Amino acid sequence: MSAGITLAIPTGRIFAETAQILGSAGWVVPRDGVVARKLLLSNGRRQSFILAKDRDVPTYVEHGVADAGIVGADVIAEANADVYQPLDLKIGRCLMVVARREKDHALMAKPVIRVASKYPRVAQSHFHACGIPVEVIPLAGSVELAPALGLADCIVDVVQTGQTLRANGLVVEQVLFESTARLIANRAAFRLKARELGALVAALEGVVASMATEQEVRLRGDTSADPPKPAGRRRGGEAK
Amino acid sequence: MTVSSILQIPHGAQCFYGEAAGLRRAIEHRVGEVFAGWSYEEILLPLFDHYDVFARGGGLTSSERIFRFIGRQGEVLALRPDFTALVAKIVASRMQDRPGPIRLFYSGEVLRYQPPQAGRQEDLFQIGLEHIGRGLYADLEILLIALEALDAVGVADAVLTVGHAGFVQGILDSLDVADDERRALLEALRGRDRLRLRQILKREPPAALIQIMELFGGAEVLEPARRMADRPGSREALDCLEALSAEFQAIGVGGKLQFDLGEVLGFEYYTGLVFEIHAPGLGQALGGGGRYDSLIGKFGADRPAVGFSLSLDRLARVVSTREPDWTRRQSPLRVAKQKKPAAALQEALELRRQGRRIRIE
Numbered sequence: 001m002s003a004g005i006t007l008a009i010p011t012g013r014i015f016a017e018t019a020q021i022l023g024s025a026g027w028v029v030p031r032d033g034v035v036a037r038k039l040l041l042s043n044g045r046r047q048s049f050i051l052a053k054d055r056d057v058p059t060y061v062e063h064g065v066a067d068a069g070i071v072g073a074d075v076i077a078e079a080n081a082d083v084y085q086p087l088d089l090k091i092g093r094c095l096m097v098v099a100r101r102e103k104d105h106a107l108m109a110k111p112v113i114r115v116a117s118k119y120p121r122v123a124q125s126h127f128h129a130c131g132i133p134v135e136v137i138p139l140a141g142s143v144e145l146a147p148a149l150g151l152a153d154c155i156v157d158v159v160q161t162g163q164t165l166r167a168n169g170l171v172v173e174q175v176l177f178e179s180t181a182r183l184i185a186n187r188a189a190f191r192l193k194a195r196e197l198g199a200l201v202a203a204l205e206g207v208v209a210s211m212a213t214e215q216e217v218r219l220r221g222d223t224s225a226d227p228p229k230p231a232g233r234r235r236g237g238e239a240k
Numbered sequence: 241m242t243v244s245s246i247l248q249i250p251h252g253a254q255c256f257y258g259e260a261a262g263l264r265r266a267i268e269h270r271v272g273e274v275f276a277g278w279s280y281e282e283i284l285l286p287l288f289d290h291y292d293v294f295a296r297g298g299g300l301t302s303s304e305r306i307f308r309f310i311g312r313q314g315e316v317l318a319l320r321p322d323f324t325a326l327v328a329k330i331v332a333s334r335m336q337d338r339p340g341p342i343r344l345f346y347s348g349e350v351l352r353y354q355p356p357q358a359g360r361q362e363d364l365f366q367i368g369l370e371h372i373g374r375g376l377y378a379d380l381e382i383l384l385i386a387l388e389a390l391d392a393v394g395v396a397d398a399v400l401t402v403g404h405a406g407f408v409q410g411i412l413d414s415l416d417v418a419d420d421e422r423r424a425l426l427e428a429l430r431g432r433d434r435l436r437l438r439q440i441l442k443r444e445p446p447a448a449l450i451q452i453m454e455l456f457g458g459a460e461v462l463e464p465a466r467r468m469a470d471r472p473g474s475r476e477a478l479d480c481l482e483a484l485s486a487e488f489q490a491i492g493v494g495g496k497l498q499f500d501l502g503e504v505l506g507f508e509y510y511t512g513l514v515f516e517i518h519a520p521g522l523g524q525a526l527g528g529g530g531r532y533d534s535l536i537g538k539f540g541a542d543r544p545a546v547g548f549s550l551s552l553d554r555l556a557r558v559v560s561t562r563e564p565d566w567t568r569r570q571s572p573l574r575v576a577k578q579k580k581p582a583a584a585l586q587e588a589l590e591l592r593r594q595g596r597r598i599r600i601e
Binding site: 061062063064065073082083084085086088177182186187188189191192194 | 399401431432433434435436439456457498500516518519520522523524525
């Protein structure tokens with residue numbers, strides 16, 4: 001840990017975009033290592049990478065085995081980790097929602113609501129904050145099935161396009177928060193490696209800002225602008 | 241209870257033996273020697289007290305983390321979740337006639353319900369001190385003691401991150417926000433989470449809030465901080481930090497100090513100087529402290545104080561990775577068993593009189 005900086009990055013759905021942004025910021029994730037399915041990579045520039053499951057990223061960072069990491073705000077909320085969140089990378093956009101069966105209009109009138117979720121902590125704290133008694137049923141996946149199978153009255157989950165919800169006869173009852181990928185940092189590392197981490201934050205900030213400008217240019221259909229560089233390409237407005 | 245359930249360990253229960261136990265004792269001893277060397281007097285505090293003492297102490301441990309139980313007369317008691325409230329109570333009662341400064345140190349286990357959670361390292365044995373007194377001298381003294389204590393256990397590369405409770409509060413004062421909103425803002429500042437700031441305020445956060453998160457680094461950050469300090473509270477906070485910085489530089493240890501004005505480090509009851517101690521090799525703070533001028537007043541005696549504590553659990557973790565030689569004991573002299581025990585035991589006793597470490601085999 002003492003030599004250079006170690007970043008925990010998630011192997012899940014935002015891996016490709018994450019690696020791209022990091023690459024543009026001068027943090028190149030070694031491709032051959034990824035192909036070889038190694039879990040601990042170094043690019044020989046005092047930059048190391050831990051390829052982790054999304055949900056383990058906050059753990060690695062809070063514990064300090066990684067100095068910083070990149071992970072969705074949804075995962076951070078569930079982990080309730082005591083880490084710094086200095087930067088929003090604005091990728092991996094999705095919404096944390098409560099979804100119910102379309103015909104189940106009286107959901108909120110039930111005395112006790114059964115909620116299936118991959119985010120039991122988020123689900124529990126949301127309903128409890130509203131004073132609604134809930135029974136949370138933790139699931140590891142295919143949460144959308146739970147209401148149809150009668151396992152739960154509703155679900156708390158993240159949605160990107162809403163397609164899976166619709167396919168399973170679910171509608172959004174309430175949006176809890178919007179989630180995007182964040183840079184998180186260990187509290188001790190932020191102090192002990194202040195210079196290195198400061199440089200990382202600044203470099204990523206630059207990349208994120210240029211991506212935002214590019215997207216704006218593209219949305220305005222401003223053809224006079226330079227063609228977008230491949231480094232920053234992303235699908236625009238895919239969320240919601 | 242069946243045997244198998246007796247052998248289960250309740251969460252948070254710890255047990256040390258062998259080298260780990262020796263290491264912890266050795267660290268405790270060395271740190272205690274440093275505290276005593278600055279004329280801090282050891283105080284042995286009760287394992288439990290009335291729950292209200294800790295509740296009034298506040299801030300340290302949220303109430304759901306305190307182990308409570310009912311006394312024989314029906315009173316609500318609690319196992320100590322921290323030492324500072326206990327010290328405050330003793331100072332306000334048994335020591336109220338003593339002139340200041342009063343210097344006290346303690347060492348022992350604190351009992352907290354630790355929610356099982358990944359990434360958290362236990363912080364259940366604390367060595368700390370309290371300096372009941374006001375002023376720059378007191379603040380400087382305890383910072384220097386903290387550095388010396390760490391030095392004494394071979395953690396010479398520790399960094400003190402120093403801030404001031406009054407600075408952030410002063411900035412928040414100028415924002416005119418409700419109490420619960422204020423708490424949420426402090427939480428967001430603690431996470432350096434700009435997005436969350438925007439969500440709480442439901443607008444773009446004022447520039448001052450964004451800027452204070454950048455007031456982090458060497459003594460050079462005090463200058464821009466001075467330009468932002470438009471409230472008396474913030475100005476006093478900066479006077480305090482500038483004075484600390486100047487004295488540290490004059491002593492020649494300016495490099496040991498880092499400033500962080502963007503968050504309130506530590507507990508809610510801090511009123512002035514606050515600090516955290518970090519060392520390479522550990523993802524959490526080794527300890528921390530601060531000035532708490534109104535806490536003892538809650539127990540009836542208005543006395544300003546400053547203090548800090550170190551986590552023995554975390555210190556032991558850092559020290560053990562550095563393979564210290566001072567924690568090892570001399571190897572014992574063997575005393576062979578003989579047919580007549582008295583002969584062997586006499587030899588053993590003689591060696592013991594000479595102060596040798598022995599082992600009968």
